[in-house]
Amino acid sequence: MAKKRHLLVLMGLIAGASYYGCELIDLGLINYKYGKQIVRDERKLIEDDNYIYRLTTSNGLIDIPVMQYENNQYYLSHDMDGNQSRMGWIFLDSNDSYESEVVHIYGHHVYYDENKMFSPLMKYKDGIVGESFKLGKNNYDIKLVMSIDKNDINMLNVDMISKLDEKKMIDNAIVLEEFNLSDCSQVVFLRTCEDDDHYLVVCGVL
Numbered sequence: 001m002a003k004k005r006h007l008l009v010l011m012g013l014i015a016g017a018s019y020y021g022c023e024l025i026d027l028g029l030i031n032y033k034y035g036k037q038i039v040r041d042e043r044k045l046i047e048d049d050n051y052i053y054r055l056t057t058s059n060g061l062i063d064i065p066v067m068q069y070e071n072n073q074y075y076l077s078h079d080m081d082g083n084q085s086r087m088g089w090i091f092l093d094s095n096d097s098y099e100s101e102v103v104h105i106y107g108h109h110v111y112y113d114e115n116k117m118f119s120p121l122m123k124y125k126d127g128i129v130g131e132s133f134k135l136g137k138n139n140y141d142i143k144l145v146m147s148i149d150k151n152d153i154n155m156l157n158v159d160m161i162s163k164l165d166e167k168k169m170i171d172n173a174i175v176l177e178e179f180n181l182s183d184c185s186q187v188v189f190l191r192t193c194e195d196d197d198h199y200l201v202v203c204g205v206l
Contacts, residue, residue: 050080052092053136055105055190061120066105066135068092076108087117098136101161102187105135109192109200118192121202128175133190133204140188140204145175148199156189156201169203179205 045051045065052066067080067089075091078084093104107118114120124131124145131142146169148155155168166181181187186206194200 045080048080052098055090055133055135057120057133058131059120059123061115061123062118062133064090064117066090066092068094068096070094072106075106090117095159100159100186102156102159102164102189103135104156104189104191106191109194118190121190121192121200122194124202125174125200128177128202133188135188138186138206140186140206141179142202142204143177143179144169144173144203146172146199146201146203147174147194148172148201150197150199153199156191161187181205 048067050067050069052068054064055066056063065080067075068091069075072091072094075089077086077088079087080089087110088108090105090107092098093106096103109122110116110119114122124142128142128145133140133142152168152172155165158164161181161184164181164187169181170176184205188204188206190202190204192200
C-alpha cells in the first residue's frame with residue numbers, strides 16, 4: 001500500500017517538467033536506477049528507433065545514450081525505456097539529425113546530483129582546455145561555454161553555421177578557447193539549465 005501511495009505522489013510531481021531541460025530538479029524521493037539504464041544491452045539499444053548515438057565526454061563524467069522523439073517534450077519526462085521520469089533523458093532536437101550542420105542536444109540539470117543527466121556540464125565553467133566529447137563516430141573539441149538568458153536563446157536556434165552570430169556567442173561566453181566558426185564543418189550545442197533565468201550551453205566543434 002505504501003508503494004502505491006508513493007507512486008501516486010510521484011506521478012503527480014512528474015507533470016511539471018519544463019521545456020528544453022530548463023527545470024532545476026529537486027526531488028530526492030526518487031530512487032532512479034541510473035546505472036541500470038546506462039548498461040542496457042547495446043544490441044537492443046541499437047534496435048530502438050529512438051536511439052541516435054552514445055554521448056561520451058573526455059573527462060568521463062557523461063557516458064549516455066542520446067535519444068530522439070517526434071517532439072521535444074517527451075524526453076523531458078520519460079527515460080530511455082519510455083518510463084515516466086522526473087529526470088527525463090538526454091535527447092536530440094526533433095528537428096535535427098546527426099548530420100545537421102548545427103546540432104542541439106538537451107538534458108535536465110539535476111542540481112542535487114552533479115553526476116546525473118546534464119548536471120556534469122556545470123564543471124566546464126571551471127575550464128575547457130583539452131576537453132572534448134564523442135557523439136557516434138565523431139570527436140568534438142569543446143571551444144566555448146556560454147551562459148545565455150532564456151529570452152535570448154533563439155540566437156542558437158538555427159540550422160546552418162552561417163546563420164550563427166559568432167560575436168553574440170562570444171559575448172555570452174564564460175569560458176572560451178580561440179576558434180573560428182568559418183573553419184567548422186559541424187557545431188554541437190549541449191544545453192541545460194544553469195539557473196531559473198539562464199541556459200548553460202557547451203559548444204563542441206568539428
